[in-house]
Amino acid sequence: MPVQSPPAAAPARTRRRLMVPLEPVRPQLKWLLGTAFFVLFVAVWALAxxxxxVSPTFLASPITMLRExxxxxxxxxxxxxxxxxxxxxxxxxxxxxAVAVPLGIAMGAWKPVEAFCEPFVSFCRYLPASAFIPLLILWAGVGELQKLLVIFIGSVFQITLMVAVTVGGARRDLVEAAYTLGAGNTGIVRRVLIPGAAPGIAESLRLVLxxxxxxxxxxxxxxASSGIGHMITDSQALLNTGQIIFGIIVIGIIGLFSDFLFKTINHRLFAWSAL
Structure with a gap:
């Protein structure tokens, strides 16, 4: 008769596989582990x-935060x-x-454009968006345009370089094959570079968001007279840490939802890229 393995061997192998480098985790276990971290974090926060x-003046409890x-x-x-x-x-x-994606595609596809634009874009990428706020207030006032421009400046240069790197990393064999089949320069960009880089461009947009x-x-x-940041500023003046923490958590929840939505859309549009 064949010798059967001891019952404890399977769980031991399962435990070992959980810590194998680059080994994927089952979706159910992934959700469980992610939720467990949040539970542990809230438990430590509640205990403190x-x-x-910790004094309530410096850190509100989870219950106080929810009430606020x-x-x-x-x-x-x-x-x-x-x-x-x-x-x-x-x-x-x-x-x-709208500005960065076309510019990034042009920089990645045509090296003269990259040579012309890349030094300036790289220089601007290191400039903090907050440093432009005094100038933007002078130029655009304190209305909505000023706030949109802060986000624009903070995002446009990052997206441009990331898109340029993605497009510029296209497979050369595909480009040569397209030339062999009679494609022209414009056709190479439209039919090879952009479709091939589309999943990477979408992922770059998700990160910059x-x-x-x-x-x-x-x-x-x-x-500002409205917005989550405005509320946080008012709460800081009143030492209301419960409202401050709640505002921060709301930002995290909205950001997590938008990230999940972006991932879902990217997966459906470019399902073939994950193969």
Missing amino acids: TLGGF GVLLFTEYGFAHDVAMTVWRVMGGFVLAA GWAWTYVIVAELIG
Whole structure:
């Protein structure tokens, strides 16, 4: 008769496979591990605040934070602030993408364009968007245009370089094959470079959208009468850490939702790229 392995061998192999480098994790386990981290984080936060280890003046408890969040939505019109912040992020990001994607494609496809634009774009990429706020207030006032331009400046140069690198990394064998089949220079860009780089461009846009959320708070800290950043500034003046933390968490939740939405759209549009 064949000798059967001990029952404990299978769980041991499973545990070992969990820590294999680059080994994918099952979707159910991935969600479980991600949720477990949030649970652990909230548990430590609750222990530190409700246990009296940290003063409520410096850090509100999870319960206080939730209570302040309900007050924000029911009594202080926080839904309007959230809507304004989402509008500013999406408006500035779309403007940046409309400029950066074509420019990045041109830089990646045509090396003279890259040689002409890349030094200036690389220089601007290191300039903090917040440093432009005083100038933007002088040029555009303290209205919506100023806030859109902060997000635009913070995003456009990052997207441009990332798109240029993605397009410039096209497979040479595909380009040579297209030339062999009679494609011209314009056809190479339209039929080879852009379709091949499309999944990478979409992924670059997803990453930069996350950065845009950091820029909008900076834009709303100065000269704003609405928005999540404006609420955080007012709460800081009142030492209301519960509202500050709630505003930060709302930003994280919206950003996580937008990231998930972007991933889903990218996967459906470019499902073949994951093969």
